[in-house]
Structures are given as structure tokens and as C-alpha cells.
Amino acid sequence: MSEPRMNPSRQNNPHRLIDAYIDSTLDDAGFARLCDWLRDDEANRREFALALALHAGIADWSSDRSGGLLIPELAELGNVLAANDESGWLDVLAALDDERDQATPIDFTEELARREREREERLARAAAAQAPPEEPGPRVVVIPKAVAWGGLAAALLLVALVIWPLLPERAAVNHTDATEPTAQPDAMPAPAPAPAVGRVVRSVGAQWVGPIGDDGKLRAEQSLTLTAGLAELEFNDGARVILQAPATLQPTGANGLRLVRGQLTATCPPSAHGFTVATASGLITDLGTEFGVQVEADGSVSTHVFDGSVTYQSNQAPADAQPELLFAGQALDAAIDGTARRVHAQPAVFIRDQEFVSLVQAGPTAYGRWLAHSHQLRRDRSLLAYYVPDRTAAQTMRLPNQAAGMRGSVTLDGPTLGPGRFAEKPALYFDSNEDLARIELYDTADDFTLMSWVWIDRLGASHVALLCSDDLAQPGAIHWQLEQPIEGDRWGVTLTLGGGAEIKSGGKVRCWGGITPADAGRWVQLAVAVSREDALARFYVDGEFVNAGGFDWDQPMRLGSARIGSLVDSAAYPKPSDRHLDGRIDELLIYGEALSAERIAQDYHAGRPDSGPPPAD
Amino acid sequence: MTTSSPAEFTEYWMRSRHVAGSFVRSMVRDEHAAEDVLQKVAIAAAKNFDQFDRERAFAGWLVGIAKREVAQHYRERGRDRHTFDDALVGQLADAHVALADELAERTTALNICIGKLPSRGREIIDLRYQQNLKPAKIADRVGLSATAITSLLHRLRGSLRQCIERQLAKEGGHR
Numbered sequence: 066m067s068e069p070r071m072n073p074s075r076q077n078n079p080h081r082l083i084d085a086y087i088d089s090t091l092d093d094a095g096f097a098r099l100c101d102w103l104r105d106d107e108a109n110r111r112e113f114a115l116a117l118a119l120h121a122g123i124a125d126w127s128s129d130r131s132g133g134l135l136i137p138e139l140a141e142l143g144n145v146l147a148a149n150d151e152s153g154w155l156d157v158l159a160a161l162d163d164e165r166d167q168a169t170p171i172d173f174t175e176e177l178a179r180r181e182r183e184r185e186e187r188l189a190r191a192a193a194a195q196a197p198p199e200e201p202g203p204r205v206v207v208i209p210k211a212v213a214w215g216g217l218a219a220a221l222l223l224v225a226l227v228i229w230p231l232l233p234e235r236a237a238v239n240h241t242d243a244t245e246p247t248a249q250p251d252a253m254p255a256p257a258p259a260p261a262v263g264r265v266v267r268s269v270g271a272q273w274v275g276p277i278g279d280d281g282k283l284r285a286e287q288s289l290t291l292t293a294g295l296a297e298l299e300f301n302d303g304a305r306v307i308l309q310a311p312a313t314l315q316p317t318g319a320n321g322l323r324l325v326r327g328q329l330t331a332t333c334p335p336s337a338h339g340f341t342v343a344t345a346s347g348l349i350t351d352l353g354t355e356f357g358v359q360v361e362a363d364g365s366v367s368t369h370v371f372d373g374s375v376t377y378q379s380n381q382a383p384a385d386a387q388p389e390l391l392f393a394g395q396a397l398d399a400a401i402d403g404t405a406r407r408v409h410a411q412p413a414v415f416i417r418d419q420e421f422v423s424l425v426q427a428g429p430t431a432y433g434r435w436l437a438h439s440h441q442l443r444r445d446r447s448l449l450a451y452y453v454p455d456r457t458a459a460q461t462m463r464l465p466n467q468a469a470g471m472r473g474s475v476t477l478d479g480p481t482l483g484p485g486r487f488a489e490k491p492a493l494y495f496d497s498n499e500d501l502a503r504i505e506l507y508d509t510a511d512d513f514t515l516m517s518w519v520w521i522d523r524l525g526a527s528h529v530a531l532l533c534s535d536d537l538a539q540p541g542a543i544h545w546q547l548e549q550p551i552e553g554d555r556w557g558v559t560l561t562l563g564g565g566a567e568i569k570s571g572g573k574v575r576c577w578g579g580i581t582p583a584d585a586g587r588w589v590q591l592a593v594a595v596s597r598e599d600a601l602a603r604f605y606v607d608g609e610f611v612n613a614g615g616f617d618w619d620q621p622m623r624l625g626s627a628r629i630g631s632l633v634d635s636a637a638y639p640k641p642s643d644r645h646l647d648g649r650i651d652e653l654l655i656y657g658e659a660l661s662a663e664r665i666a667q668d669y670h671a672g673r674p675d676s677g678p679p680p681a682d
Numbered sequence: 683m684t685t686s687s688p689a690e691f692t693e694y695w696m697r698s699r700h701v702a703g704s705f706v707r708s709m710v711r712d713e714h715a716a717e718d719v720l721q722k723v724a725i726a727a728a729k730n731f732d733q734f735d736r737e738r739a740f741a742g743w744l745v746g747i748a749k750r751e752v753a754q755h756y757r758e759r760g761r762d763r764h765t766f767d768d769a770l771v772g773q774l775a776d777a778h779v780a781l782a783d784e785l786a787e788r789t790t791a792l793n794i795c796i797g798k799l800p801s802r803g804r805e806i807i808d809l810r811y812q813q814n815l816k817p818a819k820i821a822d823r824v825g826l827s828a829t830a831i832t833s834l835l836h837r838l839r840g841s842l843r844q845c846i847e848r849q850l851a852k853e854g855g856h857r
Contacts, residue, residue: 080836080839080840081836084832084835084836084839085832086711086764087711088810088816088817088832088835089711089816090816090817090832091764093763093764096764100766100767100770103766103770103773103774104770104773107773107777110773110774110776110777111777111780111781113708113774113777114704114705114708114774114777114778114780114781115781115788115843116839116843117704117705117707117708117778118700118704118778118781118785118788119788119792119839119842119843119846120704120707120839121700121703121704121707122700122704122788122789122792122793123792123796123807123811123839123842124707124713124811125703125789126792126793126796126811127807127808127811127812406714407714407717472812507805507808507809507823507824509822509823540824540825541825620825623823623824623825626801
């Protein structure tokens, strides 16, 4: 779609010109008029500055909303400080949340002085050992967005604890020795049989290719491939790495590895600070404490920091170039050609220590099978939304979107937690028409699949709402419901495809059969896969195809503002109490493609609550 | 040379960060690039803070650093198709600095006013600012024409401007 042209009757409106400049829709003539207007009068330049301040303010507000950078970063810093046994800082951190809005500075003087002393001692020890100092010289220090755009307390912490000590002038102040790092490398030991640099500590369904013996020891420069499962590696300096198959790596020493392909999460205690992950695109160096790395087949690398900080140095960068510094909550996608862009960290994509322990403990149970599958799903790029109820939802009243790189959490207003498919996890429990789970998802998809595990307590009302857009008149809106039969007892699963008045409405696609009152009181997987090209909606129950229905709908799906388990009260539906779910929902997925029957069956078998045999290949 | 502390720099930075942010965004329209430039401004300011004359206005000194970082950005990445000439850049920098004392109050008022926007307006704001989409892409998403989206953004910004002025007037703020 081409950029809009300005109506000639409005083309000289200054604010229209400014808005067009901000939104990059201004043509050359319009830009010339804007410049002339700005040169004319100081008052005009003030108007421009105010307009840009408004634009900047909206952008700041939007970034604070998206992911809540400020508080997680403060929490991560608190974790780092707490790990150093500065227990008083946990109280400080709690106070930060209260004092943040009052913008009252907190006195970090003592902590600053302590860290400055520790840093000087560390540099002095390094100089005395004639080893390269831990801090190799001036660096470009990146201030996280939360500090650059706002947050007095966060700014104080980060400037004081990270930026200030790294400034080169300060590095020179109290040093008695020359500050230039020695250019003399340590003499390299003569080549010797590769020593053990670490070992495999635990694994879940791991299958290896490569010289890894029964003792599980890792040796430098030996190439290993994890073809299936997960493995936890512990390096001699204390770094622990959780590796997800498929992955190929080579340990480079007691404090590093080369990741050729695959995904890992690294946790580095103080003894392992400086742990490196070398990739085809660049080198990641840990500064403490936890981060994830993904390397794709084309050599591109994605680095996500969960705790502490890391640096990233592109292999294409000149030797004296400053590395990128990433803090908790930040991520960097880098290509092999040296290009890179910053994004938000996606912790849900990586298996971290707690989840790995859960997987190890779950073992070959139905829950363990589902848990491993769930972790894989989070990396599925076709997923628009993936919601999994867990115990934290009772406090947070939210279900975050677990699909990698996607936004939009579910807000809970009424539903409680009830037993899920597995004893280890809960489900959302709806038992009245006042139980609302709200979702806002504005992504569009020509093809899509809706999938959910549902427990129905009662099939009494005329309809049971599963997932319904608030306003069916909006383009792309949908209603996914169960519908009472006019006669007989075989309920229908219906998908209503909505649209605006000027857009042809697709009407309702029904699939009769597949659900009967006998299905109440058990977990059922429901799925519908919609293909616009085929103009067909295929319905599945428990991973098996039931029926398909054609439709005439010429727009992409766009859920918009919607509800799970109920329907909004509106003129079109004046009796919402007839349509709410009496039961539970455990897992809701929205894919941006029409899944195949095989894939739907795989998802069913991976997630079913019994421990029956897997499907035949 | 003054011996400065990180707390002192941070306090100065927090008072003037809005000025730097709006000036950088007026010169660098790509949001990610503007973020990068602002980070470099902060680092350069921190590095040279000892040389800052406390008798001067910090906002003016900071915007001076921002002008240099913007110029460096143009050298490295190439100029935008629509770039102001040096004289106008200087005049616009002065205009931004002149707002320094007002911006904190205006930002507070803006946060209140955004909260009053209807959900449709917030949706458009999210698409434009959170997802960094231009009007044509927003139009694709919501099924309206690009012209309609442009007008909607214009009206939303106008509404926010008016709301901010009312909020400031209520609190006895600036004009």
C-alpha cells in the first residue's frame, strides 16, 4: 500500500507538516514548506520542538509499557547485588519501587565506594600477575532504554555501578601502574593431550554424536553434536550450560565454547565470569551471570541476557572496535555480515535452570513429555500466541504470551486456578458469566489455527464461548464456540468469521459432531485450522479430523480485543450468561498458519494427559 | 577541572534527558537509530562531565553533544532524505533547549492524557509507537486507508496537545 498523499487543502497546516515529517510521509515539496515555516519565526520553531517533545514522550510511554523494562532491570540488578551478599540492597530495591515515582534519590555512596575499591583491587591483582586486566580498556557502554528514557533510581544504579567504573579516565585515577594493558600475550603451553575442561552433569533424553565417553568429560576442541534431548554441561571454572538439541559445539577451554549451531543457556557464577561463547558471527563474553544464545544454520546469532550483562563483539568489527554491551532484558540479533539489531530478550524461548530441573524430575511421564513439547513450541515462529496457565497467575492475574517475539498477555478478571491436565500444573477455571479472561491480539493472519485443551463441566447453555472477539463487526474478528444442537445430542464447534459493514461477511462455519455431553468431565483437545486459499475450516477433536466447512471470507483474521471463556455483553448478544464456559481451559494456542492434520495430531499426543503410547511415525 | 560523582551526573542527566530525547528524535526519525544516538549522547556526556561548567545550563551543553552525535550518525549511516541544514539544526537545537524547564511537567501531563485516550486511539498509538509501524503498515493491519490512519494520528496528537495544555493550566503550569 502506498504512502498517503496530503490533501492539498491541508498541505500548509504546520502540524500536518510536522506529523508527516515525524511519520516519514512528507514529500520533498512538503519538506521545503516545513523548512521555510521553521526559518520564518522563533515561535514556529518552538511549536516544532513541542511537537517533537510530544512525539518523544509518547514513544517513551510506549516503551515503558512494552515489557516493563524498568522494574525487571531493577530486579536483575538487585539479584546481582544480593548475590554479593549485600542483603541490605534487597530492602533498597523494595524501596525503589515505592520511591521511583517520587524521584527521590537514594544514597548509594557507600555501595559506590565499596565497588570502586573492589575494582581497584581487582585491577591491581591483574597488573601484579602481569595478566591482561579483566577490563581490557575503554568500552562503549550502552545505557539501557529504561535509563536513557526514564527512571531516576535505575539511572543512579546503572551509572554508578556500571558506566562510571568503566570510563577510562577513572581507570587511570588511582592506579600506580600504567593503564595500558600489556600487549605481551602469555606464553602458550606446548600442545598436549586435550585435558578435560568440563563434564556432562545431567541430561533429559540426550543423544550425542561425537567423542563423549561414558565418563561424560568434555575436552577442548572436540566437536560434539547433541541430536536429541537436553544436556547440562559444567565447565571446570564453574560455568553451567544447558544445551538444547539439535546443537553442535566445541569446548574451547575451561571457560568457553564454540557454538556452531543450536541453542544454549549459560549461567556463570563469579568464578566463571569471562566465560565466552564463540560463534560464526561474533564472540559473546559473560560479565555475570545468565544469558542465552541461539545460532542458526546461516551463522546468525541471537544473544539474550536474563541476568547481569554480556558483551558481544562482531567477527567483522575492527580489532579496536568497542563491543556491544547488553544488560538483563536486552537481546541482540547479529548476522554473519556484521549487521546487528537490538531487540527485547525472550527468556521463554530458552530452557533455564528451574525448567531444566523440572524436566529432569518429570522424567518420562506424560507431564515430562508435554513439558518438553511446550518448550519446543515456544520457539515455533508460526505461533502468534501461546498461553499456559501456571501458579504465578494467581498473583499476577496475567498469562504472558509464551510465543517467541510476540506480545499480548491474557488478563484475568475472575477465573481462578483449578486442576489442569497434569498434577504438576493448573488450568484456568471458569464457573460464572462474570469470569473474564481478556486478550488483545492485533496481529493478522490469512491462515490460522486455534487450539485449546478444554474441560467442560456442563453443556447446558445454548452456546459455550471458547475464544471470541469483542466486536464481531470489526474486520478479521472471529467467534470460536460450542453450539447446542437443535436436536439430538451432538454439539457443534462453530467458527464465526466477522467483518466490517463494507466488507463481505463470511458468516458461520459449523462442524457438527465430535462433542457430546459424554465429553463433559474430561480433557478434550479442540482445534480448527482455517485456510483462506482453500476457503476451508477443518475441525479436529482430540487430534482427529472430524469435519470441514467452506466459507466465503475475504479478509485476514485479526482477533483484536477478545475474551476467553465468555462473550462480551453487546446488542448482538444480550444474554452473555448463555454463552460462558463452565469448565477449565489448559493451554490456548493461536498459530498464524493452517496446521496439517499430522501436526495437530502430534500436538495432541504430546499434550494428552494420559501416558498412552506415542503415535506411529 | 571539577571532580564529579556519578550521582551528580545522574541528577543532571535526569533533569535534561527529555530535551536530549526530543532533539535527537527531531533529527533522527528511525526509532532504533534514535535510541542508539541517545545512548551515545549519554556516554559522551558522562565521559566529559568533568569538563562541564556548572555555571552553564546543562541542557544546552547536552544538546551540543547531541548535535555532534547526530552529525556523526549522518556520517556513518548517511543522511536521511529530509535533513535540515546546519543553520536550521542550530536554531532547532536552541528551540529544544528553551523548552528544558517545561518538559518534566509536560511529560507528567502527557502520561495522564494518554490514559484518557479511548481504546481505539491507544491501539493506533501502540501500532505506531510500540510496534514502530508507519501509517501504510498500520492501515494494512486495521483495514483502513493510509489516509485515514494519517488523519487519525494527527487527531490523536492534537487531542493530546490540547489535553496537556488543559492539564498544565489546571496545575498552574506553563502556557
